[in-house]
Amino acid sequence: MTADTLRDREAIGALPNPLGLDGIEFIEYATSRPQALGQVLEMMGFRPVARHRSREVLLYRQGGMNVVINAHTADRPTHHAPTEVPTITAIALRVRDAAAAYQRALDRGAWAVPTQVAVMELNIPAIHGVGASRLYFVDRYKDFSIWDVDFVPIPTVDRQPPALAGLHWFGIVQYIGSDRLDDWTAFYRELFGFDELPAGQRFGILPKGRILRSPCRSFYLQLIEPDAGLAEGDGAECLQRMGLGTPDVPAAVAALRQRGVDFVDAAGLQVAQRGALTTPWLGGVMFELVQNRG
Structure with missing residues:
Protein backbone atom coordinates (compact mmCIF):
# COMPACT_ATOMS: atom_id res chain seq x y z
CA MET A 1 0.00 0.00 0.00
CA ILE A 154 -52.13 -2.76 -4.45
CA PRO A 155 -55.18 -1.44 -6.34
CA THR A 156 -57.40 1.23 -4.72
CA VAL A 157 -54.89 1.74 -1.87
CA ASP A 158 -53.35 5.12 -1.02
CA ARG A 159 -49.64 4.64 -1.74
CA GLN A 160 -48.71 7.46 0.66
CA PRO A 161 -50.80 6.92 3.81
CA PRO A 162 -50.26 9.70 6.37
CA ALA A 163 -48.35 9.07 9.56
CA LEU A 164 -50.35 8.51 12.72
CA ALA A 165 -49.60 11.17 15.37
CA GLY A 166 -46.55 12.33 13.43
CA LEU A 167 -44.74 8.97 13.73
CA HIS A 168 -41.36 8.77 11.97
CA TRP A 169 -38.13 6.80 12.14
CA PHE A 170 -36.16 7.44 15.30
CA GLY A 171 -33.83 4.46 15.37
CA ILE A 172 -33.12 0.79 15.99
CA VAL A 173 -32.30 -1.07 19.19
CA GLN A 174 -29.61 -3.71 18.78
CA TYR A 175 -28.80 -6.32 21.41
CA ILE A 176 -25.12 -7.20 21.55
CA GLY A 177 -22.94 -9.74 23.34
CA SER A 178 -21.04 -9.10 26.53
CA ASP A 179 -17.90 -6.99 26.08
CA ARG A 180 -18.87 -6.22 22.47
CA LEU A 181 -19.82 -2.58 22.96
CA ASP A 182 -16.58 -1.14 21.63
CA ASP A 183 -16.48 -3.62 18.72
CA TRP A 184 -19.92 -2.61 17.45
CA THR A 185 -19.25 1.07 18.05
CA ALA A 186 -16.13 0.77 15.88
CA PHE A 187 -18.09 -1.13 13.21
CA TYR A 188 -20.67 1.61 12.78
CA ARG A 189 -18.14 4.41 13.13
CA GLU A 190 -15.60 3.07 10.64
CA LEU A 191 -18.07 1.87 8.00
CA PHE A 192 -20.76 4.54 8.20
CA GLY A 193 -19.50 7.50 10.21
CA PHE A 194 -21.71 7.13 13.30
CA ASP A 195 -20.58 8.94 16.43
CA GLU A 196 -21.31 8.25 20.09
CA LEU A 197 -23.59 10.55 22.03
CA PRO A 198 -22.30 11.96 25.33
CA ALA A 199 -23.20 9.78 28.31
CA GLY A 200 -25.65 12.37 29.65
CA GLN A 201 -27.64 12.71 26.42
CA ARG A 202 -30.45 10.15 26.47
CA PHE A 203 -33.85 9.50 24.93
CA GLY A 204 -37.01 7.61 25.80
CA ILE A 205 -37.77 5.54 28.89
CA LEU A 206 -35.03 2.92 28.33
CA PRO A 207 -31.94 5.13 28.40
CA LYS A 208 -29.39 2.35 28.86
CA GLY A 209 -26.57 1.05 26.71
CA ARG A 210 -24.75 3.25 24.22
CA ILE A 211 -26.46 5.50 21.68
CA LEU A 212 -24.86 6.15 18.29
CA ARG A 213 -25.97 8.99 16.04
CA SER A 214 -26.04 8.68 12.27
CA PRO A 215 -23.84 11.12 10.32
CA CYS A 216 -26.96 12.47 8.60
CA ARG A 217 -28.41 13.22 12.07
CA SER A 218 -31.72 11.59 11.15
CA PHE A 219 -31.71 8.38 13.26
CA TYR A 220 -29.96 6.57 16.10
CA LEU A 221 -28.71 3.12 17.04
CA GLN A 222 -28.95 1.96 20.64
CA LEU A 223 -26.52 -0.82 21.58
CA ILE A 224 -27.58 -2.79 24.66
CA GLU A 225 -25.51 -5.48 26.34
CA PRO A 226 -27.24 -8.59 27.81
CA ASP A 227 -27.44 -7.31 31.38
CA ALA A 228 -28.71 -3.85 30.39
CA GLY A 229 -31.89 -4.46 28.40
CA LEU A 230 -35.48 -5.48 28.66
CA ALA A 231 -36.43 -9.04 27.64
CA GLU A 232 -32.84 -9.79 26.73
CA GLY A 233 -33.66 -13.33 25.64
CA ASP A 234 -30.89 -15.86 25.20
CA GLY A 235 -28.13 -13.28 24.74
CA ALA A 236 -27.99 -13.68 20.95
CA GLU A 237 -26.94 -10.56 19.05
CA CYS A 238 -29.79 -9.18 16.96
CA LEU A 239 -31.77 -6.17 15.81
CA GLN A 240 -34.44 -6.19 18.51
CA ARG A 241 -36.96 -3.40 17.88
CA MET A 242 -37.78 -0.23 15.98
CA GLY A 243 -37.82 3.17 17.61
CA LEU A 244 -40.53 5.55 16.38
CA GLY A 245 -40.30 9.27 17.00
CA THR A 246 -43.34 11.42 17.70
CA PRO A 247 -43.69 15.04 18.85
CA ASP A 248 -46.26 14.08 21.51
CA VAL A 249 -45.87 10.63 23.07
CA PRO A 250 -49.07 10.66 25.22
CA ALA A 251 -51.14 11.74 22.19
CA ALA A 252 -49.58 8.97 20.07
CA VAL A 253 -50.22 6.43 22.84
CA ALA A 254 -53.87 7.52 23.06
CA ALA A 255 -54.30 7.17 19.29
CA LEU A 256 -52.65 3.75 19.24
CA ARG A 257 -54.67 2.50 22.22
CA GLN A 258 -57.82 3.29 20.27
CA ARG A 259 -56.48 0.90 17.61
CA GLY A 260 -55.93 -1.88 20.16
CA VAL A 261 -52.25 -1.34 21.01
CA ASP A 262 -51.25 -2.05 24.63
CA PHE A 263 -48.27 -0.53 26.41
CA VAL A 264 -45.94 -1.78 29.14
CA ASP A 265 -46.95 -0.49 32.57
CA ALA A 266 -44.19 -1.53 34.96
CA ALA A 267 -41.81 0.19 37.33
CA GLY A 268 -39.77 2.69 35.34
CA LEU A 269 -41.56 1.84 32.08
CA GLN A 270 -44.86 3.69 32.36
CA VAL A 271 -46.03 5.87 29.50
CA ALA A 272 -44.44 9.30 29.84
CA GLN A 273 -43.89 12.38 27.72
CA ARG A 274 -40.40 11.16 26.90
CA GLY A 275 -41.37 7.67 25.73
CA ALA A 276 -43.42 4.47 25.85
CA LEU A 277 -42.99 0.79 25.00
CA THR A 278 -45.62 -1.50 23.48
CA THR A 279 -46.29 -4.91 24.93
CA PRO A 280 -44.89 -7.72 22.75
CA TRP A 281 -46.77 -9.48 19.96
CA LEU A 282 -46.09 -12.79 18.23
CA GLY A 283 -43.32 -13.83 20.59
CA GLY A 284 -41.36 -10.60 20.82
CA VAL A 285 -42.32 -7.88 18.31
CA MET A 286 -42.20 -4.54 20.15
CA PHE A 287 -42.15 -0.87 19.23
CA GLU A 288 -40.66 1.96 21.24
CA LEU A 289 -42.05 5.50 21.08
CA VAL A 290 -39.63 8.38 21.71
CA GLN A 291 -40.35 12.07 21.99
CA ASN A 292 -38.85 13.67 18.91
CA ARG A 293 -40.08 16.32 16.51
CA GLY A 294 -38.19 14.93 13.54
Whole structure:
Protein backbone atom coordinates (compact mmCIF):
# COMPACT_ATOMS: atom_id res chain seq x y z
CA MET A 1 0.00 0.00 0.00
CA THR A 2 1.46 3.34 -1.04
CA ALA A 3 1.63 6.51 1.02
CA ASP A 4 -0.80 8.16 -1.42
CA THR A 5 -3.32 5.38 -0.84
CA LEU A 6 -3.04 5.82 2.92
CA ARG A 7 -3.56 9.56 2.62
CA ASP A 8 -6.60 9.01 0.39
CA ARG A 9 -8.16 6.61 2.91
CA GLU A 10 -7.48 9.00 5.77
CA ALA A 11 -9.11 11.82 3.81
CA ILE A 12 -12.23 9.72 3.10
CA GLY A 13 -12.46 8.64 6.73
CA ALA A 14 -12.30 12.26 7.90
CA LEU A 15 -15.47 13.22 6.04
CA PRO A 16 -18.41 13.87 8.41
CA ASN A 17 -20.72 11.73 6.24
CA PRO A 18 -18.48 9.57 4.05
CA LEU A 19 -21.31 7.56 2.41
CA GLY A 20 -23.70 10.42 1.92
CA LEU A 21 -26.04 8.65 4.35
CA ASP A 22 -29.56 10.10 4.18
CA GLY A 23 -31.69 8.05 6.56
CA ILE A 24 -33.52 4.72 6.53
CA GLU A 25 -35.32 3.56 3.37
CA PHE A 26 -36.89 0.45 4.89
CA ILE A 27 -36.75 -2.06 7.71
CA GLU A 28 -37.43 -5.72 6.89
CA TYR A 29 -39.02 -8.41 9.02
CA ALA A 30 -38.88 -12.09 8.11
CA THR A 31 -41.64 -14.39 9.30
CA SER A 32 -43.62 -17.42 8.24
CA ARG A 33 -46.76 -15.66 9.53
CA PRO A 34 -46.90 -12.54 7.32
CA GLN A 35 -50.62 -11.96 7.82
CA ALA A 36 -50.31 -11.97 11.60
CA LEU A 37 -47.42 -9.48 11.51
CA GLY A 38 -49.32 -7.41 8.95
CA GLN A 39 -52.21 -7.08 11.42
CA VAL A 40 -49.75 -5.82 14.05
CA LEU A 41 -48.32 -3.24 11.65
CA GLU A 42 -51.81 -2.05 10.75
CA MET A 43 -52.58 -1.55 14.44
CA MET A 44 -49.44 0.62 14.58
CA GLY A 45 -50.72 2.77 11.70
CA PHE A 46 -48.98 1.14 8.73
CA ARG A 47 -50.86 0.21 5.57
CA PRO A 48 -50.06 -2.44 2.91
CA VAL A 49 -49.35 -0.54 -0.32
CA ALA A 50 -47.49 -2.89 -2.70
CA ARG A 51 -46.50 -6.50 -3.39
CA HIS A 52 -43.24 -7.82 -4.79
CA ARG A 53 -43.48 -8.94 -8.41
CA SER A 54 -42.05 -12.42 -7.89
CA ARG A 55 -41.53 -13.06 -4.18
CA GLU A 56 -43.72 -13.40 -1.11
CA VAL A 57 -42.86 -9.92 0.10
CA LEU A 58 -45.27 -7.14 1.09
CA LEU A 59 -44.57 -3.43 1.59
CA TYR A 60 -46.25 -1.53 4.43
CA ARG A 61 -45.99 2.26 4.77
CA GLN A 62 -47.02 5.22 6.83
CA GLY A 63 -45.68 8.72 6.30
CA GLY A 64 -42.00 8.42 5.38
CA MET A 65 -41.56 4.93 6.86
CA ASN A 66 -41.41 1.70 4.84
CA VAL A 67 -41.58 -1.74 6.48
CA VAL A 68 -41.17 -4.91 4.45
CA ILE A 69 -42.56 -8.30 5.50
CA ASN A 70 -40.57 -11.07 3.84
CA ALA A 71 -42.05 -14.57 3.90
CA HIS A 72 -40.17 -15.80 0.83
CA THR A 73 -38.40 -19.15 1.33
CA ALA A 74 -37.42 -20.44 -2.12
CA ASP A 75 -33.90 -18.96 -2.24
CA ARG A 76 -33.05 -19.16 1.46
CA PRO A 77 -30.85 -21.74 3.19
CA THR A 78 -32.78 -23.81 5.73
CA HIS A 79 -31.12 -22.05 8.67
CA HIS A 80 -32.24 -18.65 7.31
CA ALA A 81 -35.86 -19.62 6.58
CA PRO A 82 -38.49 -17.36 8.18
CA THR A 83 -39.83 -18.56 11.51
CA GLU A 84 -43.16 -17.94 13.25
CA VAL A 85 -41.57 -15.34 15.52
CA PRO A 86 -40.87 -12.29 13.31
CA THR A 87 -37.31 -11.00 13.33
CA ILE A 88 -35.78 -7.83 11.94
CA THR A 89 -33.52 -9.15 9.21
CA ALA A 90 -32.48 -6.04 7.31
CA ILE A 91 -32.09 -2.28 7.34
CA ALA A 92 -31.83 -0.42 4.05
CA LEU A 93 -29.81 2.77 4.29
CA ARG A 94 -30.26 5.64 1.89
CA VAL A 95 -26.91 6.69 0.46
CA ARG A 96 -25.60 9.02 -2.21
CA ASP A 97 -24.13 6.24 -4.38
CA ALA A 98 -24.99 2.62 -3.53
CA ALA A 99 -22.13 1.03 -5.48
CA ALA A 100 -19.55 3.38 -3.98
CA ALA A 101 -20.91 2.92 -0.46
CA TYR A 102 -20.85 -0.85 -0.85
CA GLN A 103 -17.25 -0.85 -2.11
CA ARG A 104 -16.10 1.46 0.66
CA ALA A 105 -17.67 -0.82 3.26
CA LEU A 106 -15.90 -3.84 1.75
CA ASP A 107 -12.60 -1.95 1.69
CA ARG A 108 -13.00 -1.33 5.41
CA GLY A 109 -13.62 -4.98 6.27
CA ALA A 110 -17.35 -5.56 5.77
CA TRP A 111 -18.54 -8.96 4.58
CA ALA A 112 -20.41 -9.01 1.29
CA VAL A 113 -23.82 -10.68 0.98
CA PRO A 114 -24.13 -12.65 -2.29
CA THR A 115 -27.24 -11.56 -4.18
CA GLN A 116 -29.65 -13.75 -6.16
CA VAL A 117 -31.49 -11.42 -8.51
CA ALA A 118 -34.32 -12.64 -10.71
CA VAL A 119 -35.18 -11.23 -14.14
CA MET A 120 -36.36 -7.60 -14.00
CA GLU A 121 -35.25 -7.20 -10.37
CA LEU A 122 -32.89 -4.59 -9.00
CA ASN A 123 -29.54 -5.64 -7.60
CA ILE A 124 -29.39 -3.92 -4.20
CA PRO A 125 -25.92 -4.34 -2.65
CA ALA A 126 -25.75 -5.51 0.96
CA ILE A 127 -23.26 -6.39 3.68
CA HIS A 128 -23.66 -8.59 6.74
CA GLY A 129 -24.95 -6.90 9.89
CA VAL A 130 -25.51 -8.20 13.40
CA GLY A 131 -26.55 -11.86 13.64
CA ALA A 132 -28.04 -12.98 10.33
CA SER A 133 -29.18 -9.49 9.36
CA ARG A 134 -28.23 -7.47 6.29
CA LEU A 135 -27.47 -3.81 5.70
CA TYR A 136 -28.58 -2.67 2.25
CA PHE A 137 -27.41 0.41 0.35
CA VAL A 138 -30.14 2.21 -1.60
CA ASP A 139 -29.63 5.27 -3.82
CA ARG A 140 -33.00 5.17 -5.59
CA TYR A 141 -35.43 6.73 -3.15
CA LYS A 142 -36.55 10.07 -4.56
CA ASP A 143 -38.52 10.57 -7.78
CA PHE A 144 -37.68 7.05 -8.99
CA SER A 145 -37.40 4.44 -6.25
CA ILE A 146 -36.77 0.74 -5.77
CA TRP A 147 -40.51 0.29 -5.17
CA ASP A 148 -41.23 1.43 -8.74
CA VAL A 149 -39.21 -1.48 -10.14
CA ASP A 150 -39.65 -4.52 -7.91
CA PHE A 151 -43.14 -3.91 -6.51
CA VAL A 152 -46.68 -3.71 -7.87
CA PRO A 153 -49.08 -1.28 -6.15
CA ILE A 154 -52.13 -2.76 -4.45
CA PRO A 155 -55.18 -1.44 -6.34
CA THR A 156 -57.40 1.23 -4.72
CA VAL A 157 -54.89 1.74 -1.87
CA ASP A 158 -53.35 5.12 -1.02
CA ARG A 159 -49.64 4.64 -1.74
CA GLN A 160 -48.71 7.46 0.66
CA PRO A 161 -50.80 6.92 3.81
CA PRO A 162 -50.26 9.70 6.37
CA ALA A 163 -48.35 9.07 9.56
CA LEU A 164 -50.35 8.51 12.72
CA ALA A 165 -49.60 11.17 15.37
CA GLY A 166 -46.55 12.33 13.43
CA LEU A 167 -44.74 8.97 13.73
CA HIS A 168 -41.36 8.77 11.97
CA TRP A 169 -38.13 6.80 12.14
CA PHE A 170 -36.16 7.44 15.30
CA GLY A 171 -33.83 4.46 15.37
CA ILE A 172 -33.12 0.79 15.99
CA VAL A 173 -32.30 -1.07 19.19
CA GLN A 174 -29.61 -3.71 18.78
CA TYR A 175 -28.80 -6.32 21.41
CA ILE A 176 -25.12 -7.20 21.55
CA GLY A 177 -22.94 -9.74 23.34
CA SER A 178 -21.04 -9.10 26.53
CA ASP A 179 -17.90 -6.99 26.08
CA ARG A 180 -18.87 -6.22 22.47
CA LEU A 181 -19.82 -2.58 22.96
CA ASP A 182 -16.58 -1.14 21.63
CA ASP A 183 -16.48 -3.62 18.72
CA TRP A 184 -19.92 -2.61 17.45
CA THR A 185 -19.25 1.07 18.05
CA ALA A 186 -16.13 0.77 15.88
CA PHE A 187 -18.09 -1.13 13.21
CA TYR A 188 -20.67 1.61 12.78
CA ARG A 189 -18.14 4.41 13.13
CA GLU A 190 -15.60 3.07 10.64
CA LEU A 191 -18.07 1.87 8.00
CA PHE A 192 -20.76 4.54 8.20
CA GLY A 193 -19.50 7.50 10.21
CA PHE A 194 -21.71 7.13 13.30
CA ASP A 195 -20.58 8.94 16.43
CA GLU A 196 -21.31 8.25 20.09
CA LEU A 197 -23.59 10.55 22.03
CA PRO A 198 -22.30 11.96 25.33
CA ALA A 199 -23.20 9.78 28.31
CA GLY A 200 -25.65 12.37 29.65
CA GLN A 201 -27.64 12.71 26.42
CA ARG A 202 -30.45 10.15 26.47
CA PHE A 203 -33.85 9.50 24.93
CA GLY A 204 -37.01 7.61 25.80
CA ILE A 205 -37.77 5.54 28.89
CA LEU A 206 -35.03 2.92 28.33
CA PRO A 207 -31.94 5.13 28.40
CA LYS A 208 -29.39 2.35 28.86
CA GLY A 209 -26.57 1.05 26.71
CA ARG A 210 -24.75 3.25 24.22
CA ILE A 211 -26.46 5.50 21.68
CA LEU A 212 -24.86 6.15 18.29
CA ARG A 213 -25.97 8.99 16.04
CA SER A 214 -26.04 8.68 12.27
CA PRO A 215 -23.84 11.12 10.32
CA CYS A 216 -26.96 12.47 8.60
CA ARG A 217 -28.41 13.22 12.07
CA SER A 218 -31.72 11.59 11.15
CA PHE A 219 -31.71 8.38 13.26
CA TYR A 220 -29.96 6.57 16.10
CA LEU A 221 -28.71 3.12 17.04
CA GLN A 222 -28.95 1.96 20.64
CA LEU A 223 -26.52 -0.82 21.58
CA ILE A 224 -27.58 -2.79 24.66
CA GLU A 225 -25.51 -5.48 26.34
CA PRO A 226 -27.24 -8.59 27.81
CA ASP A 227 -27.44 -7.31 31.38
CA ALA A 228 -28.71 -3.85 30.39
CA GLY A 229 -31.89 -4.46 28.40
CA LEU A 230 -35.48 -5.48 28.66
CA ALA A 231 -36.43 -9.04 27.64
CA GLU A 232 -32.84 -9.79 26.73
CA GLY A 233 -33.66 -13.33 25.64
CA ASP A 234 -30.89 -15.86 25.20
CA GLY A 235 -28.13 -13.28 24.74
CA ALA A 236 -27.99 -13.68 20.95
CA GLU A 237 -26.94 -10.56 19.05
CA CYS A 238 -29.79 -9.18 16.96
CA LEU A 239 -31.77 -6.17 15.81
CA GLN A 240 -34.44 -6.19 18.51
CA ARG A 241 -36.96 -3.40 17.88
CA MET A 242 -37.78 -0.23 15.98
CA GLY A 243 -37.82 3.17 17.61
CA LEU A 244 -40.53 5.55 16.38
CA GLY A 245 -40.30 9.27 17.00
CA THR A 246 -43.34 11.42 17.70
CA PRO A 247 -43.69 15.04 18.85
CA ASP A 248 -46.26 14.08 21.51
CA VAL A 249 -45.87 10.63 23.07
CA PRO A 250 -49.07 10.66 25.22
CA ALA A 251 -51.14 11.74 22.19
CA ALA A 252 -49.58 8.97 20.07
CA VAL A 253 -50.22 6.43 22.84
CA ALA A 254 -53.87 7.52 23.06
CA ALA A 255 -54.30 7.17 19.29
CA LEU A 256 -52.65 3.75 19.24
CA ARG A 257 -54.67 2.50 22.22
CA GLN A 258 -57.82 3.29 20.27
CA ARG A 259 -56.48 0.90 17.61
CA GLY A 260 -55.93 -1.88 20.16
CA VAL A 261 -52.25 -1.34 21.01
CA ASP A 262 -51.25 -2.05 24.63
CA PHE A 263 -48.27 -0.53 26.41
CA VAL A 264 -45.94 -1.78 29.14
CA ASP A 265 -46.95 -0.49 32.57
CA ALA A 266 -44.19 -1.53 34.96
CA ALA A 267 -41.81 0.19 37.33
CA GLY A 268 -39.77 2.69 35.34
CA LEU A 269 -41.56 1.84 32.08
CA GLN A 270 -44.86 3.69 32.36
CA VAL A 271 -46.03 5.87 29.50
CA ALA A 272 -44.44 9.30 29.84
CA GLN A 273 -43.89 12.38 27.72
CA ARG A 274 -40.40 11.16 26.90
CA GLY A 275 -41.37 7.67 25.73
CA ALA A 276 -43.42 4.47 25.85
CA LEU A 277 -42.99 0.79 25.00
CA THR A 278 -45.62 -1.50 23.48
CA THR A 279 -46.29 -4.91 24.93
CA PRO A 280 -44.89 -7.72 22.75
CA TRP A 281 -46.77 -9.48 19.96
CA LEU A 282 -46.09 -12.79 18.23
CA GLY A 283 -43.32 -13.83 20.59
CA GLY A 284 -41.36 -10.60 20.82
CA VAL A 285 -42.32 -7.88 18.31
CA MET A 286 -42.20 -4.54 20.15
CA PHE A 287 -42.15 -0.87 19.23
CA GLU A 288 -40.66 1.96 21.24
CA LEU A 289 -42.05 5.50 21.08
CA VAL A 290 -39.63 8.38 21.71
CA GLN A 291 -40.35 12.07 21.99
CA ASN A 292 -38.85 13.67 18.91
CA ARG A 293 -40.08 16.32 16.51
CA GLY A 294 -38.19 14.93 13.54
